[in-house]
Amino acid sequence: MSLHKRTIGDPSPRTATGAAQGGTAPDEPQDPAARRHAGRVLALSSLGAFVVFLDTTIVNVAFETIGSSFHTTIGHLSWVLNIYSLVFAAALIPAGRLADRYGRKRVFLIGMTGFGLMSALCGLAPSATVLIIARGLQGAFAALTIPTSLALILPEFPPSRRPAAIGTWGTMAAAAAAVGPTLGALLIEYASWRWIFLVNVPICALVLIVGLRLLRETREQGARGIPDPLGAVLIAVIPAALSLGIVEGPSWGWTSPRVIAAFVVAVVLLPAFVWRTRTAVRPVMDLALFNVPQFRLVNAASLVFGLAFFAVLLSNFIFLQTEWHYSVLIAALACLPNPILTTITARPATRMVHTYGHKVVFLAGAVLFAVAQGALALALSTHAHVAALWLPVMAVTGISLGLNLPTLSVASTKPLAPAQFAVGSAINQSFRQLGAVLGVSLFAAIVGTPGAGTALTAFHNAYWLFGALGLLSGLIICLPQLRRTTTPTQTA
Template identity: 65%
Template sequence: MSAPEQVTPPAQHAPAPAFDPRRARLVLALSSFGAFVMFLDTTIVNTAFETISRSFGTGAGHLSWVLNAYSLVFAAMLVPAGRLADRYGRKRVFIIGLTGFAAMSALCGAAPDVNVLIGARALQAAFAALVTPTSLALVLPEFPPERRPVAIGTWGMMGAAAAALGPTTGALLTQYASWRWVFLVNVPVCVAVVALGARLLRETRDPQAGGLPDPLGALLVAVVPAALSLAVIEGPSWGWADPRVIAGFAVAAVLLPVFVLRTRAAARPVVDLALFRVRQFTLVNVASLVFSAAFYGLLLANIIFLQTVWHYSVLRAALATAPGPLVVALVARAGSRLAMAHGAKTVLTAGALLWFAGAELLALRVGAHPHWATHLLPASLLTGLGIGLTLPVQSAAAVQSLPPGRFAIGSAINSSFRQLGAVLGISLFVAVLGTPGAGGATAAFHRVWWTFAVLGLVSVLALYVPHRPVGAVARTGPPEAADPPAGT
């Protein structure tokens, strides 16, 4: 729910523009609002999920690709998008990304069937990946180094705000207009940001930026989790012995080592495997993957539970789940500050325990009859606290052990792991829930909640494998050469 933080800093040798506080604030507001729209789309669709399913007469398994297609393409495109921006200009890529995102949003809103919607969502994610890293990269040159942590924190808060407003905004549009407006609302917003950005933003690029990352590697980043997701999602309905399910698992198993070999051999690999020699970077990314699976799966599960078991309207379901995201928005920056003071491992452990307590409360107390204030609300507040103490701290902890020149690529990889976790979480939700019969829905959701409670707790265990403390910072260059890591 916290915004992914991709920092694509300007070339170190580029002359810094004179600091103009008014202009810097305007650029920060504009770029942050552009990123806000991208992050809003990661949660705004959730409340419309059940309505879209009824509109197209399709099941949760098929429709889950509306969410998974976005996450898969977004994860695969983040690193190449950053390289594109470095080479061809951050402003240019930012404008192209917003324009394409608006066009694909319009196509999503006009989709005649679910397959067109899935395809448009995949293209929408590709353009969103162009906007996300460039939006912050355009901000950093406007601020002197000592003011950048505040700018980064403000930009990061927009993701939390978008996540908090997404379900409610989606519910209002779905209930009082149409689910199609969940996508169409992006069009006028993007047009306004493009018009203002064309006049206000300064072009920056890295003259030393090399060519684009290996396209085959980028394709494999998407295909491997897509094949695994297909097998996990369709296994319950097709049967685990179905040749298509077996083929999905087989393709994932075969192509994963192919991806590793290709990455080692490529001149410009899509993922720098050398970074994974840094133990902290590897373990925090594993934790990010697992926790994101729990987070995104639970987020969708709660919305669907309220609509199908408690028979809440779309709007009521969104309002019922809003306190959790609002808590995230309130504590996200405080969590990062606590991590700086007490160490990231301590804060991440507290976050995982709070998450487990909240999800466990859902599984133990929430039943077939609505008791929002006494059963659902306490659980939502606990999981919200857990998320606020986890996602932004993971983003910072992942890059803190890297040399300053690797902050940008490390942050992009961590965001990719989070998006792949989203795919895994949604796939697990569909698989664990299954197709319960009459009277079995509540028990099925209890299984879902227990699954994600355990996953959230397991995510922090990786950090207790003997290694350097998570809060440690390893730098190979002078501290003054580094931009502050995202999320701190």
Template identity: 60%
Template sequence: MTIGNADEPRLAAAKPPHAEAGPGQEPEQDAAARKHALRVLAISSLGVFVVFLDTTIVNVAFETISRSFHTTTDHLAWVLNAYSLVFAAVLIPAGRLADRYGRKRIFLIGIAGFAVMSALCGAAPNEGVLITGRALQAVFAALVTPTSLALVLPEFPPSRRPVAIGTWGAMGAAAAALGPTLGALLTQYASWRWIFLVNVPVAAVVITFGLRLLRESRDPQASGVPDPLGVLLVAAMPASLSLGIIEGPSWGWSDARVIGAFVLAVLLLPVFLLRTRAAAQPVVDLALFKVRQFRLVNAATLIFAAAFYGMLLGNIIFLQTVWHYSVLRAALATAPSPLVVTLLARRASGLSHTYGHRRVLTAGALLWTAGLSVWAVGVGGGPHWATHWLPGALLTGLGVGMTLPVQSGAAVQALPPARFAVGSAINASFRQLGAVLGISVFVAVLGAPGPATAVDAFHRVWWVLAALGFAAGLVLWLPKAGRASEPGATKSAAPEAVAAPEAV
């Protein structure tokens, strides 16, 4: 990995005092420094955990909230999508703001604001307030994710950074997988409102220890504010696409509003690209996409996230509406999968380091496809959990455990360390945009089936999600377009051009 001169001030600004080392040597950390680094990793990972927990914890309470507010599934889908859309749009500029105003400061502001907005969601009197609260919650959540990684990396020498990144990514993946189970316990024994209120004490712990443990750092070269119009365009494109997918079945696919939503989504893409090239402070550094590994892993992340988040919501609804499980029983029925993810996530990062991320991600995609296929072929209207449901749950758990945490690390692996934060923010944005598309696809493919057709409708959903997971594995094996597009073959005019070798 080659780091250009433009990156050196960033690294110097971020280095803690104990990280100094002689030429050609790895930084030597004493026991106290190593302990401090692990504490920083723990507190930053806890922040990431609570943020990503909220991407899925609502799923299991979906039916309960729907009944509480007397609303429909397609309308309530925006409780999930509002969070994911705003999260994705703000993630990238959040990293830039942190570079300028201080990573510790932005991280703690994000955690505090997230707690306040979580309290608002928990007290929401109607779906409109809940959706608004979720959108505001996502703004602060987006401040946490890139800054947390930027705070962790300077605490570790280069030789240990892959482990730190793997642990950080595993926490996010485990949170997303555990969300439905934790949400069910809170919904069953307290109220659906506690799936939001529980964030408040966790955030208090992060702030208390973060004030004492985290080191402040900035990028002395950072200036200006990321282009606000670019931020709006990042959210508007998937929002328009999601609107068309969600409302297509009820409005009609030939309805002018649905067609207009799809056309708008397509037209906004070139507008976004033109604006990004013209803006003084573009919201996305397009030079990063010249790195082939970064480009392909982000594409795979988008596709797999669509399958993953569509499955999380779909399975909970299936168990509650077709097998008539209670909220808690449905969560326990899905628990083996997140348990496998939690046990496998960190080990999968190690396997990726040993055998290469592409092999591990492909194996994960194949296991995912096998698990969804088991459900699509074997699951019927009768509740046969051990024989019909559990095998698919274990296979999908293996697939997710070998995919989500590995994608987080692989996306930034080929970038210079000074670009890790913005690279991780872009990857997380792709994951959240995939969540929006996955939930939208689930709502559209499922439709509004009656009792007699519900099983067939969910079979269609599982086949579609299986195909998406398989496609995520195939994307990584796309042939190279030619050496001219490789970052090592042509020098980019961008001031912070990426000069890392291709790792795919």
């Protein structure tokens, strides 16, 4: 994860997580026992990633239920989602650097332990405020899990098999994000909204018990110190200020001094973060990675598509519950084609990336996503049209997510040297989570708590906007990759 003085795109396969640390030598064939062990590590690490990404969306369906339980507003509850995504995104890259120094296995297991404990606290929270605080802590431990889960996988596979392993890991992440709302709805219907958090506890316990015996410890030779604390604070405060302005703008007034101040803080601190990152001894993010054209464009697309994707997932369930007056369970069943087709499509999508290239696959997914949301914006009414409209749209949306989410995971690491896979993936996940924060904030600003006569129009506007942003993400990833001449890169 730590780049030290390695050149971006250095094609040398010998990495700090290679054979010297107990992994498979880059060009040596794996014996059957090593292949079986690698498969088990991939399964366990992917399960850890699955439970973490599950919590990025499983709460969506519980908005109405939690709001009724705590007698609070959608704007306030949006922070149950946003605080998790904000802390998660801000801590991902520092967490990877900490793992470089103190050991990937150790940090991964600490992350899973803390994530399980904070999940239990969320499930037992007596108030919305306690729930929001617990969600923030849950996001911090989630950040310890994601980069380390990938870093533990990579040394177990020879270079020729690493892209497939990353694709499997990305498929699990995509499936988790897509299945979250449906699983949450089932838990709410047959148990309680608290079980959308408590369900994590036994999974984390299983990963911890098996991981203690199965996983091998690796660390970066020569890693020293901790990532720049000021940079870590800035990377969290900037999107937090932006989200505050977007969420509270409708209620405080867009010309309110508090809203203007929130936007000003975000704008002013962005160049400050870039300056700090360029000058810090141990920067929280290595900006040299963005000299790789494909890496730049993929992360920009991840931010925009993450915004649209997370906002649409939230919008679907709230629309079904508020406009068609569906129960949580019926809403989950109405959205079921989405996670099913996401899961079915995700694995073939990773193979299609290697055959046709990430641009073709992602653009196809982005177009399908935009068409699906455009159909909802044009045809949704207060009368339920399930078979003719809703179910086909959910199916098309599921296919689009299955194409796009794993493609982003694979494409973000493909142009990088093996030693940079973990940090590249961590940055990509950070951009996706920041997109989630902005998407939920925009949804809260557009829909909020409209009156009976304006709710449908608000949802139409939301679907138009998020469909357009989904299409924009596909256009971004297809922009010409103008190479910078200052830093050599590896040809993707």
